[in-house]
Amino acid sequence: MQHQIAGAGTLSLAMALPLAAQASSQLAIDMGCYSCHGAALRDEAPRFERLSSRLAKYKGDPAAQQKFVDKFRAGEMFGHIDAHERLSPESAKALVRWLADAAK
Numbered sequence: 491m492q493h494q495i496a497g498a499g500t501l502s503l504a505m506a507l508p509l510a511a512q513a514s515s516q517l518a519i520d521m522g523c524y525s526c527h528g529a530a531l532r533d534e535a536p537r538f539e540r541l542s543s544r545l546a547k548y549k550g551d552p553a554a555q556q557k558f559v560d561k562f563r564a565g566e567m568f569g570h571i572d573a574h575e576r577l578s579p580e581s582a583k584a585l586v587r588w589l590a591d592a593a594k
């Protein structure tokens with residue numbers, strides 16, 4: 491066995507999720523979210539599980555999620571982070587809903 495499957499960990503996580511959640515998890519990968527919020531921590535960025543628990547208060551509350559999305563994309567929250575501001579409104583909404591709904 492010479493080679494490993496790159497990203498196998500992420501893949502199995504995605505496979506354990508329902509379909510809609512899979513699409514968002516793929517979106518998070520595509521948008522580079524995991525490069526800061528992934529398992530290998532970079533700087534002060536919290537891990538995805540933590541993001542999710544911080545968004546727990548918006549669970550099932552689309553209006554509050556939308557408010558958060560607007561602030562998030564405006565980049566005012568954490569001193570400009572490109573990956574946040576680059577998100578389309580639709581992508582940001584999908585990711586925020588995904589994180590909030592995944593909260594325990």
Ligand code: HEC
Nearest residue numbers: 521522523525526534535536541544568571573574577585
């Ligand atoms: C360049 C590194 C970097 C990338 C890439 C990145 N983030 Fe962040 N993110 C941060 C940092 C730093 C914070 C601020 C953490 C803090 O101050 O508590 C943050 C905060 C957040 C928060 C707010 C958490 C809270 O406390 O309210 C969310 C949600 C978030 N990021 C989601 C994402 C998503 C979704 C993506 C992919 C589109 C992404 N991030 C990409 C670095 C990054």
